[in-house]
Amino acid sequence: MAKVTLQNVSKNFGQVKAVCNFSLEVEDREFLVLLGPSGCGKSTTLRMIAGLEELTEGDIFIGNELVNDLPPRDRKIAMVFQDYALYPHMTVYQNMAFGLKLAKHPKAEIDQRVREAAEILGIQELLARKPRELSGGQRQRVAVGRAIVRKPSVFLFDEPLSNLDAKLRGQMRVELSKLHHTLRTTIVYVTHDQVEAMTMGTKIVVMKDGFIQQVGEPMEIYRYPVNRFVGGFIGSPGMNFVPARIAAGEAGLRLDAGSFELPIPPEKNTFLESRVGQDLILGLRPEHIEDRAFAEKGVFSGVITAKVEVVETLGAEVQLDVTTGEQTLVARVDPRTRARRQESIELAVEMDKIHIFEQEPPHSRIKTE
């Protein structure tokens, strides 16, 4: 196993800058997730690590070896593609054995490795089948198996779950996490799904327009997003953003959003005193907004009166779309709520979990802790 180091890596496609000055160190045995919307450069970065794209600038090291000019086969990597890229004319066994045959491993060793990998993935009975005879989940396992048998230093995954249905995706997330623990290997995983990133990654790199926005552990990024983009990208449903201004009053500082006001907790005052009168952006996660009837006292201190537009019952919780003045907010509330469409509701806000961002781009988060 090995660490992967990217130093000032850039990639241009003509005039388009797909990846800009990307520097990162992936520790040995880390499960690193490259997360971002389509076109942010995450797949391009992965492909540069794999050797499928040439670098415009910068260096990539796998272990201590500079790999810029090495072809994929010499980089000790294995890759699982978004559409699996199984060889349709070969059986599952042949697909998994292909790389080892090319490397001229002995037949007995190939057979042992293929069967071991098949057992780990639970696909022993599929070895004689062709890819067209497999379901989506089975194909995905075969693609993973093809990577495992090569015992690479680094596994690269390019959105491997994106073609699966929601239920299967959930199952495969668990299996991939288990695999990481079993194989104790370095993984670089690309996805646009923040649920995958949060549940599987030990470290997340959030990207936008070719640039790194934030690097950190999942909960660190969730709790302390570095800017509005990261705050809005992580979390489902996404964070609510409301233009607001900090006002001073007798009871202390408050956030004036026009259609509602929220008291700022005293511990945040020192960070925001200098911002009184300034136009800012208030960030509220839906899970930090609760039906006031069920809000835990002492935890939820702010109150918003709003009108319910949509009620979505999800079983363990209810998702409300509400309006207050011109603002639309999403809230995840207790399933016992009596919220009804077109009726008024009082929502409580967990004020120590709010986020405040600069109004000017790049909308950096203001530190309040």
Added chain:
Amino acid sequence: MTGSLAARQKRKVRLSYLALVPFLVFFLFPLYWMLITSFKTDHEITSLKGIPLLIQSAPTLAHYKMILFQTEFVTWFWNSLVIAVVVTVLTMVISILAAYAISRLTFLGSRYFGVGVFCTYLVPPALLFIPFYKVVGILGLLNTKWCLLFLYPTLTVPFCTWILIGYFAAIPRALDEAAFVDGATYIQMLTKVFLPVASPGLIAATMFAFTVSWAQFLYPLAYIYKTSQMMLTNGIYTTLIRGDVYFWGELMGGALLASVPVVVLFAFLMDYYVAGLTRGTIR
């Protein structure tokens, strides 16, 4: 309900087959005519009496004996086979490498190169055989069958390249990349992954190249006069049509025998062609 659905399906299938009968008659009738004519006596062929669609007097092998033992039919057959096979192999090697480069590798003008390749196919052979005569003369290959190894690829390579560009472009690039990551070189990726997946296209191109080479008439007629160097097409034509005398029985027999390799090739390759189409490229 299920029973009536099955019965309806069966009736649909039977009606479909019935609708194919006219096409079958249209395409197979000439072969049938050739077959019965080749076994009729000269007298019956030229006779205006009786039913021409049947052999009414005793069938004869005289025409086949004449073709096989009194003409150089076997030599022409062998010449045609050698030239067609070599041209097909040459064509496939050139076309595969060209089509892969045009469809997969990005180089300046690659997009227009593909169109240019197809445009060369639009030039009629009849316009080219005069300038080609000079070229063949300079090469010292006039009146030999080997000149066709240079001439036939001008007909087969452009179209085969065009067919293959289409097939190759439809194969996901991820397959190539997976092979590279698995440790394949370019040649290994091409031979072990890419070409097997592109087999329907390769078979289609092979069938085209062989058929064109086998059935070509103008170029052998223009450049080859020595009987021992002739192809089946010009050999049969020059030997079995003398002035206004047509040896119909021999002509039909010769044409039937000449069609055998093409029929065998199609019959052999068609299963692989269909299997390749149904296998597809898997996501």
